[in-house]
Amino acid sequence: MDPLLEVKDLRKYFPLKRGFGERVALRAVDGVSFEIRRGETLGLVGESGCGKSTVARLILRLVEPTAGEVYFGKTSVFQTNKEELRQLRRKMQIVFQDPYSSLNPRMPVEEIVGEGLTIHKLAKGTEKKNRVAELLEMVGLGREHMGRYPHEFSGGQRQRIGIARALAVEPEFLIADEPVSALDVSIQAQVINLFEDLQTELGLTYLFIAHDLRVVKHISDRVAVMYLGQIVEIAEGNELYQNPLHPYTQALLSAIPVTDPQTKKQRIVVEGDPPSPIHIPSGCRFHPRCPKRFERCDQEAPVLREISSGHWVSCHLY
Numbered sequence: 138m139d140p141l142l143e144v145k146d147l148r149k150y151f152p153l154k155r156g157f158g159e160r161v162a163l164r165a166v167d168g169v170s171f172e173i174r175r176g177e178t179l180g181l182v183g184e185s186g187c188g189k190s191t192v193a194r195l196i197l198r199l200v201e202p203t204a205g206e207v208y209f210g211k212t213s214v215f216q217t218n219k220e221e222l223r224q225l226r227r228k229m230q231i232v233f234q235d236p237y238s239s240l241n242p243r244m245p246v247e248e249i250v251g252e253g254l255t256i257h258k259l260a261k262g263t264e265k266k267n268r269v270a271e272l273l274e275m276v277g278l279g280r281e282h283m284g285r286y287p288h289e290f291s292g293g294q295r296q297r298i299g300i301a302r303a304l305a306v307e308p309e310f311l312i313a314d315e316p317v318s319a320l321d322v323s324i325q326a327q328v329i330n331l332f333e334d335l336q337t338e339l340g341l342t343y344l345f346i347a348h349d350l351r352v353v354k355h356i357s358d359r360v361a362v363m364y365l366g367q368i369v370e371i372a373e374g375n376e377l378y379q380n381p382l383h384p385y386t387q388a389l390l391s392a393i394p395v396t397d398p399q400t401k402k403q404r405i406v407v408e409g410d411p412p413s414p415i416h417i418p419s420g421c422r423f424h425p426r427c428p429k430r431f432e433r434c435d436q437e438a439p440v441l442r443e444i445s446s447g448h449w450v451s452c453h454l455y
């Protein structure tokens with residue numbers, strides 16, 4: 138089956154001016170490629186600042202790329218004119234991380250959720266009201282919430298409103314950009330379950346972004362791990378969790394607490410903070426922090442290679 142979304146060698150360099158007129162580039166995304174099949178969920182994981190949210194914004198063309206291609210079906214996202222992009226934005230929606238700042242505090246829920254229906258001329262009057270009520274029910278809220286304002290809701294409920302707003306225009310593809318990071322752990326599972334139920338009900342395709350492998354475990358069919366602007370490992374979910382190959386993925390996984398007291402797990406500690414995307418290390422960009430580095434690692438950059446069926450890793454150990 139043809140992929141619904143194809144990302145090819147995507148790059149985004151932000152030019153920066155420093156003291157004495159020096160110009161440098163912040164390489165936020167530096168050669169990212171992946172595809173997502175229709176109905177699939179790809180989890181995209183990495184520490185904050187690794188470029189995953191920039192990937193999301195590039196896909197939706199909320200920022201212009203430095204290089205690379207994104208195809209939604211057969212349509213090249215970066216080659217569309219204004220009207221084509223407007224149509225495309227109906228098919229691709231995003232749910233943001235922070236439900237506190239992504240909802241206009243001065244708008245009642247009815248307007249927030251119904252805005253897209255007006256912009257895309259999908260419904261008005263009573264039809265629009267009924268559609269908003271239906272969307273709220275879909276996300277576990279109700280008609281009685283329509284006249285209320287964002288501050289009257291809990292964090293989890295606000296994220297449900299954000300999801301209803303994204304679904305209003307009947308998208309095929311949804312980017313969830315750290316949708317549960319700002320929520321209490323007890324609420325996170327409920328919101329993730331909601332995403333799963335909606336996917337089954339509406340046949341949606343997801344790019345699900347998180348900084349924690351624990352969060353994307355149950356929802357993802359495949360998982361991609363990003364480090365400093367690049368994908369370092371990508372595999373089917375079960376394969377990645379049971380057989381992580383890249384030392385960075387191994388470290389991220391070892392940081393997840395185990396619930397079974399019988400299982401003993403050794404925590405792999407990664408040294409230091411991620412380097413700045415302005416000063417990318419030579420060779421393998423993970424080498425200054427890698428517990429398994431050897432001579433070749435600071436000389437030569439590894440490339441992403443398929444080690445077993447569908448399991449890709451970028452590391453000189455393989």
Ligand code: SF4
Pocket residue numbers: 383384385421422423424427428429430431434439451452453454
């Ligand atoms: Fe570590 Fe070397 Fe592999 Fe990079 S290439 S992840 S430094 S072992």
